[in-house]
Amino acid sequence: MNTFNIHYYIVFIILSITVQIQSQICEKTAQYGQCSTNNACGCFHILGADDGAGICGFLWPICSRLVPCNSSDNSCLQSNTICVQHPQCDDRPLCYPVTMMKENICPPMIININSKWKQNAITIAGGNGQGSELNQLNQPYGMYVDNDDQCIYIADGGNHRIVRWEFDAANGQIVAGGNGMGSAINQLNYPMDAILDREKKHLIICDYGNMRVVRWSRQNSQDQQILIPFIGCWGLAMDNNGDLYISDMERHQVRRWQEGDREGTIVAGGNGQGNQFNQLSNPTYIFVDEYYSIYVADTRNNRVMKWMKNAAEGIRIAPTQVPEENPGSMVGPTGVIVDHMGNIYVSNMGSHQITRWSPDEMEGAPVVGKKEDGSGSTQLSYSYDLSFDRYGNLYVVDTENNRIQKFIINLD
């Protein structure tokens, strides 16, 4: 069998196992890595599967009850067992009972209607005061979570640099800028956002103070280029085709930009600053969904707008009630993300809180943050960008506290 066939053979095995036992596969996850809302579950790698693929199961079965797989073909004689790696018990692969891999024991980490987040956050980057050391941040605003590499990229605005911070690391590493504030091609000036392109070969950066979008190669530290000049770039998003969306804080619009475009296409706003449904006022962070709808934190208008593909005007999706009847329901929205059920999560710098707006509810519900300015683990101080990881944990850029906060998803 060549590599290609082996790959498909393994995928076939994993799929048939999954169907058979109604358990979930884990991909690109470390051996014993987090794969469930139940912390007592972890990823058990399957022999020969690449990219850290395996099955999510209970971490603590009694080792002596697990028998080694048949060493010639890694099969398991006992019924309802499958062959997995479990080096904490034995160097040889072991036959593991599938009953301990079912979804009722190890629920998948996806957001559902009952999802709540632990109110005490873990600081995963910064939190060591405002400064320019590698364990510090200085007015971070935008962020990008890289699920495959288990790290985040942070637009560290006041340090004029982009830092890459691995989960669990004490320090970040500078991956763009860090050469002082300036407009040379290797410098940044208050970068506000950064994302990776689809191939993860380049960082795309909103170099806000220089009014440009720049692209930095991840491989070659000498390779930088200006993608788009003369744009008040604040927030970036990418759709599943690899098209780039850019919010322009100065011209109150969002543009879509395809590789090779000179100007791009206006996809939200573009009718001057204002509060009509075809206008925006100082848009900040944006989100694009699988239907190419764009969600905009329309900051100065205290609202979140949704612009469907090719729409001439937007829909106000939050707050859902007329602001006159419900003043103060949204104060300075700066970030917006959407889950797979269509719930909208909004970061509000004015109320230091993240709120959720469900399609069939009139009021926003608090998610995290205490509606007060502070630096405790349950508090935020001027939150900006926000993001989920693939498990549904929530990350918030806590700008004035110079830190990134992780709120763990919690189903119980």
Ligand SMILES: *[C@@H]1O[C@H](CO)[C@@H](O)[C@H](O)[C@H]1NC(C)=O
């Ligand atoms: C192990 O697998 C081989 C090949 O399929 C088979 O011939 C052998 O009988 C198996 N051994 C046991 C103990 O089941």
